[in-house]
Amino acid sequence: MEMKPLGRTGIMVSDLCLGTMTFGNQTSEVDAHHQIDRALAAGINFLDAAEMYPVNPITKETVGRTEEIIGNWNAANAAKRDSYVLATKHSGAGFQHARDGAPISGQTVPEAIEGSLRRLKTDYIDLYQFHWPNRGSYMFRQNWDFAPSGENSAGVLENMQECLEALQAQVDKGNIRAFGLSNESAWGTAQWLRLADETGAPRVASVQNEYSLLCRHYDTDMAELSVHEDVGLMAFSPLGAGFLTGKYQDGAVPDRSRMSLSPEMGGRKSARVFEAVAAYLEIAGRHGLDPVHMALAWCRTRPFMMSAIFGATSVTQLDHILAGADLDLSQEVLAEISAAHRAHPMPY
Known part of the structure; x- marks a missing residue:
């Protein structure tokens, strides 16, 4: 496992x-706690959550359950809290199951x-993230249109400054790092970077x-910005929401898989x-590589990559992923991946 800097914070x-x-939906609390134990034992020191989790599906009744499950692990393993980096997220505008869909602001x-501190049963959050911008995003297949x-730029920047001031107050309290x-x-x-640099905010x-x-x-x-500004990428869905495992090829839909719960796979x-x-499966097969290991190893070669976030619905899946944690891809494999990308540039 390679350690990478979390921006300019000094955290690795x-x-x-x-x-x-998936904790609290596809993954039971018992299994989730086993996953945390195994991941830490394997050298992973980084967990990512969100106040809105679990997903697939998202329901009012389960919002916050993932953080609660992690919190129960924290309560039972208090001595280990300082040994890992915990990240979570503030839901963005329009999420009706939190604050009636209010946008992120200095008040929220x-x-x-x-709320996250309470559910996570911890005194501090190492990395606090805004889940999506109030103004919207081209992510989640919205890139096609x-x-x-058309929002007022001054208003967007005013909101950013307000949020940075609120974040600074939380840093001063020791609630976030x-x-x-x-x-x-x-x-x-x-813009977030510029405002922070001008005001000394986080x-x-x-x-x-x-x-x-x-x-x-x-x-x-984004790649250029990441490299020049020391803002690393935390890649979510590095396995293409499970497509890159090959388990959905030829019309297969495994029981309790993501596709069984979300047939269109979020538009993918x-x-x-x-x-x-x-x-990509053909490349992996020709070189005797597990496609899961190849996909994750490729992500880790990217110059802007800080950490690839993988999900495992079971300990068995986690063990499979960990078995390939030390894989290095040859230049031949990387060249073939590049050629495949040119042939299939934007599949969704």
């Missing part, structure tokens, strides 16, 4: 991060953080956006996806 995180969005930040929202973004754009991230340390062999929006403007499912996956 493993380049694999245990995602927890303290309330949301206090994305257009700037670092600040990150999620589902953000290059312009948005640059500087963006990371951006959590979707990234995988199948979803490579981050490769251009299309004929192009299966063609692209077949190309």
Whole structure:
């Protein structure tokens, strides 16, 4: 496991991060606690959660359950809390199951953080992230018809400054250590950075956006920003929401898999996806590689990558992923992956 800097905070995180969005839905509390134990034992020191989790589906009744499950582990393992980095997120505008869909603001930040601290049964959150920007985003397959929202720029920047002041107050209280973004754009991230640098407020340390062999929006403007500004990517869905495992090829839908719960896979499912996956599976097969290990190892080669967030619905899946944690890909494999990407550039 390689350790990477969390922005300019001085905090170091493993380049694999245990995602927890299935905890409390597809993954039981007992299994979730076993996963945390195993991940830490394997050298992973990074867990990512969110106040809205679990997902698939998201329901009013289960919102916050993932944080509660992690909190119960924290309560039973208090001596280990300082040994790992815990990240969670403030839901963005329009999420009706928290604060009636209110946008992120200076007023919502303290309330949301206090709620997460209570559920997580911890005195501090290492990385506190804004789950998506109030103004909207091209993420979640909205890139096909994305257009700037037309919001007043001055108002957007005023809200950012207000939120940074609220975050600083939480840093001063010791409630959070670092600040990150999620589902953000290059312009948005640059504005958060500029305002922080001008005022001394918490500087963006990371951006959590979707990234995988199948979803490579981050490769251009965001990649350049990441490298020059020391804002690493926390890649979510590095296995393409499970497509890159190959388990959905030829019409297969395994029981209790993500596709069994969300048939359209959040807008990812299309004929192009299966063609692209077949190309990557063929590369893995030709070189004797497990496709899961290949997909994660490839993510970790990217120059802007801080940590790839993987999810496992069971300990068995976790053990499978950990078995390939030390894989290094050859230049031949990387070249073939590049050629496959050119042939299948935007499958969803």
